[in-house]
Amino acid sequence: MAQIFLSLGSNIDRERHIRAGLTALAARFGELQIxxxxxxxxxxxxxxxFYNLVVGIHTDLPVGQLALRLREIEDANGRLRSGPKFSARTLDIDILTYDxxxxxxxxxxxxRAEIEKNAFVLQPLAELAPEVVHPLTDKTFARMxxxxxxxxxxxxxVEFIWP
Structure with missing residues (x-):
């Protein structure tokens, strides 16, 4: 099974949507690293x-099917795609790495390029998977x-308890 790291973010009813996203991910993929x-x-x-975090999952789904499942979770949580790219989000789930x-x-x-650009992606990723090596930079996430x-x-x- 592939090791995948996902970023989750929300700035609309943040706590509710992050909880709903985690619940849906756990129901679909089992044990989560959070x-x-x-x-x-x-x-x-x-x-x-925003509230942001990184989640680790394992799956046999190919990348395209995984992306579709994540989009379904976003849509089930009221994600609107008609607005500008940079706008408020109920729930945003992105694939950061896939093996x-x-x-x-x-x-x-x-x-995903945001690993190198955004602290709200890199810091939780480095804490969750410090020794994992970025496939392009050849550096661990902790070093990055x-x-x-x-x-x-x-x-x-922030204090956040799940489940």
């Missing part, structure tokens, strides 16, 4: 703060976080 939940300001638009695949697979670019310019984005852990 990072701490972080709060951060919206990036790329003016909006309410050590790189390139575009079934229309999904792997690994240690080298990240933390002045670029502010985030802070």
């Amino acid at each position: 990072s701490r939940v972080f709060e951060s300001e919206a990036v790329g638009f003016e909006g309410d703060n 050590d695949l790189s390139g575009t697979v079934d229309g999904v670019k792997l690994p 976080w240690a080298e990240y310019d933390k002045s670029k984005q502010k985030l802070w852990p």
Whole structure:
């Protein structure tokens, strides 16, 4: 089975949608590895703060089918796709890595570029999987976080208990 890391984010009724996303992921994929939940300001638009975390799952689904299942979970939680790319979200679930695949697979670019760009992705990923190596940089996620310019984005852990 493939090891996959997903990012989850919400800035609309954050706690409810993150819980619903985790519940749906656990129902579909079984045991989840879950990072701490972080709060951060919206990036790329003016909006309410986000809750973000990283989740590890294992699955035999190919990348394209996994992406469809994740989209179904987003849609079931009221995700609207008609607005601008950078806008408020009930629930956003992105595939960060799928084993050590790189390139575009079934229309999904792997690994996701946000790993290197956004603290709200990299910090929880580095905490959850510190020794896992990024397939393109050949650095561990812990090393990438240690080298990240933390002045670029502010985030802070929040108390979040699930289930």
